[in-house]
Amino acid sequence: MTINHTSDETCAFNPGDHSRVKHTKVGVWDLYEDIPRKLDHVPGASSIEKILEMKQDLPYLWRMLADIASIKSCWFLLGTYTFLCFLIDAILPAVSLWFSGQMLIIVQTVVDTRAVDKSLLLRIVAGTMCCSVSQSLLSFWSHKINVPLEQRLNQHFDQHLFRARARLDLPTYEDPVIQHQLAGVTPSNGRSIAVTTVYITTGVMQACLYVIGQFAVMFHVFREQPDALLLALFMLAALLMQQAGGRFGGVITARVWAATTKNEDYLRKQGSKRIVYNSGHRKEMIAGNLVQYLVAQFVAASKRLGEDEGDFAELASSWRNHRSNWHLVSTIMRSFDLLPQVLFILNAARLPASIPVSIASIRLIQQSLHTFAWELHSIYDNIQGLSKQLTDVRKLYDVAEIPNRIQDGDKPFPEDTQKIAAGISLEFINVSFRYPGSDTYALRGVSFKLLAGQLCIIVGSNGSGKSTILKLITRLYDPEEGEILLDGRNIRTLRLYDLRQAISVLFQDYTLFPLSIRDNIGLGDPEHACDKERIERAAELGGASEFIARLPEGLDTYLERPVKDHYGDLPAGTHTLFGRRVDYNGLRGAGEMSSTAQIGLSGGQMQRLAVARSFMRSIVSDEQKVGLLLFDEPSASLDPTAEHDLFVRLRALRGNKTMVFSSHRFGSLTRHADMILYMSNSAILESGNHEQLLARDGEYARLWKLQAQAFL
Numbered sequence: 001m002t003i004n005h006t007s008d009e010t011c012a013f014n015p016g017d018h019s020r021v022k023h024t025k026v027g028v029w030d031l032y033e034d035i036p037r038k039l040d041h042v043p044g045a046s047s048i049e050k051i052l053e054m055k056q057d058l059p060y061l062w063r064m065l066a067d068i069a070s071i072k073s074c075w076f077l078l079g080t081y082t083f084l085c086f087l088i089d090a091i092l093p094a095v096s097l098w099f100s101g102q103m104l105i106i107v108q109t110v111v112d113t114r115a116v117d118k119s120l121l122l123r124i125v126a127g128t129m130c131c132s133v134s135q136s137l138l139s140f141w142s143h144k145i146n147v148p149l150e151q152r153l154n155q156h157f158d159q160h161l162f163r164a165r166a167r168l169d170l171p172t173y174e175d176p177v178i179q180h181q182l183a184g185v186t187p188s189n190g191r192s193i194a195v196t197t198v199y200i201t202t203g204v205m206q207a208c209l210y211v212i213g214q215f216a217v218m219f220h221v222f223r224e225q226p227d228a229l230l231l232a233l234f235m236l237a238a239l240l241m242q243q244a245g246g247r248f249g250g251v252i253t254a255r256v257w258a259a260t261t262k263n264e265d266y267l268r269k270q271g272s273k274r275i276v277y278n279s280g281h282r283k284e285m286i287a288g289n290l291v292q293y294l295v296a297q298f299v300a301a302s303k304r305l306g307e308d309e310g311d312f313a314e315l316a317s318s319w320r321n322h323r324s325n326w327h328l329v330s331t332i333m334r335s336f337d338l339l340p341q342v343l344f345i346l347n348a349a350r351l352p353a354s355i356p357v358s359i360a361s362i363r364l365i366q367q368s369l370h371t372f373a374w375e376l377h378s379i380y381d382n383i384q385g386l387s388k389q390l391t392d393v394r395k396l397y398d399v400a401e402i403p404n405r406i407q408d409g410d411k412p413f414p415e416d417t418q419k420i421a422a423g424i425s426l427e428f429i430n431v432s433f434r435y436p437g438s439d440t441y442a443l444r445g446v447s448f449k450l451l452a453g454q455l456c457i458i459v460g461s462n463g464s465g466k467s468t469i470l471k472l473i474t475r476l477y478d479p480e481e482g483e484i485l486l487d488g489r490n491i492r493t494l495r496l497y498d499l500r501q502a503i504s505v506l507f508q509d510y511t512l513f514p515l516s517i518r519d520n521i522g523l524g525d526p527e528h529a530c531d532k533e534r535i536e537r538a539a540e541l542g543g544a545s546e547f548i549a550r551l552p553e554g555l556d557t558y559l560e561r562p563v564k565d566h567y568g569d570l571p572a573g574t575h576t577l578f579g580r581r582v583d584y585n586g587l588r589g590a591g592e593m594s595s596t597a598q599i600g601l602s603g604g605q606m607q608r609l610a611v612a613r614s615f616m617r618s619i620v621s622d623e624q625k626v627g628l629l630l631f632d633e634p635s636a637s638l639d640p641t642a643e644h645d646l647f648v649r650l651r652a653l654r655g656n657k658t659m660v661f662s663s664h665r666f667g668s669l670t671r672h673a674d675m676i677l678y679m680s681n682s683a684i685l686e687s688g689n690h691e692q693l694l695a696r697d698g699e700y701a702r703l704w705k706l707q708a709q710a711f712l
């Protein structure tokens, strides 16, 4: 069993290794509590020790404050907000308390002398009213300041995270540990870590100031009444004990715990449920005649499970509520409520002459102490929260420094920008490669050489390594062994930016972005992403103009709207809203429809858009930036006419650029290739041009004849 922590590491936990771990059965679940702390990397889970640990993360708080200072007007907003909070939470409550104390003195005087100091009474009433008016005015202004402050902080740290994610290369980004790390800093509630940190930090300061202010005033008010101070101390002790009791009766989440189930019936039942509920398994379920079997299994397992069955969260909450020892502790703690009054009465009975404290002042003491004790606890809670928050702040900065697996080179490329128009030579020398986490080689000992301006076609069966060659040329991954040379230079030594600028690649598993069609094509050449003429020409060359023209919003059509429309209670049968099909999110998800199905694009049309994007970069551009064109199955979804047109256009427009094609089809293009690589089992089996390979009468010739015979 594994416990996933919020820290960067994942700790293995085997309950059998820890004799003191408390094990309880909750339904079919095994709940483990009091797992040794060394497995718990969550600071501030419940102990002072964890709070002390937060000093390691304090430098990140200073760094964040320095960052905040760099945001326009943020210091001013933050300073004003903190000052207002100080007035609202520390000064005004203390002043109010002081007025209440003065009121008590008047009451006491009236009882003792039957005389009222009217001007003092007036001043107290006026002062109390001023306090409450100021309180609401200041609260209003603090909310007003909150909005721009939160917005600026969110924006700034949103950009920080965007940059941190965007800079990661493929192997680093695909790493599950990195994904976990990134998930840990992505706010789920839309509020950035910085905003939460600011609130928690100001919360701690406010609570401290409040407690100090209240304490000073209480001390001043009750200084003359020793019994009142004694009573106050009794009450405070009782309240703190009660609050501690409330904590004991609390939740298991305050402790280190984990739960799992090994119940075969439960596991099988949940497994069957997923097969039936997930449409991805439907083909196999129906074709394999599994329906009756699954239903029988499901019913039988339900019967055997009986009452034990249940979701862990539900079972755990009812189990917690019935743990008798917690009830006992909280009940005992509640009875402490009366203790101060009992002690006070006993003291008054013993020394009746010394009762200067009125009933009104007992009430005041009680009220003030409730808030006082609550604030004391909230300081503890807030510091715990701050300790956890500082870990998040550290992670926020750590993700911006995750090292990339693909190291950047320092040599500019190409040395002579004019030469690039004549193409780039490409050489693989004994290249072997395995995908991260995989034991099998995707390429093994691959060597070939392509001269500048040549056309190379890579053919071979599924999984033979064709796409991998293209991925290595663009340095999405680096080979384990061997070298790849461009114009005779090892690509690892070249600046990554330059290398990728010099290459245009269309992957087999291309993705269309959730943007407009215009942007999807324009992004082929970001420098000219707004150049309408180039975009239209690229769309035309990619064979996409016709269907784009038929779309109501043309180039401005969004393939997938990145922002959802909101709606409620639409009349039944409403299909369009704001000129778009209604995005019945749940239904679409359930039907597993792709986003492009919404605007009705076919696979071939999407491929034409992808080709257009690649042309935007390589063909349409006036500047000669690209010298190597890579195409991975660019015609897989195209009809024969579109495929033919595409190849004709490519041959005519590529000029002298070097071109590498990966394909399953032995079409007209292979005849024009300067070099054909026939791949099988991660290696190059045969290489040469079409005539040479036919003359060799090997695998290539066999497959060529096989395809040719189909048309005889």
Ligand SMILES: Nc1ncnc2c1ncn2[C@@H]1O[C@H](COP(=O)(O)OP(=O)(O)OP(=O)(O)O)[C@@H](O)[C@H]1O
Residues within 6 Å of the ligand: 435, 436, 438, 441, 442, 460, 461, 462, 463, 464, 465, 466, 467, 468, 469, 508
């Ligand atoms: N991201 C990946 N992670 C792990 N293994 C991968 C990954 N991508 C490909 N492979 C494996 O690498 C090998 C070569 O895959 P590659 O995609 O290069 O084959 P291909 O010749 O292009 O296949 P196809 O004709 O089906 O496109 C295959 O065994 C494949 O399973």
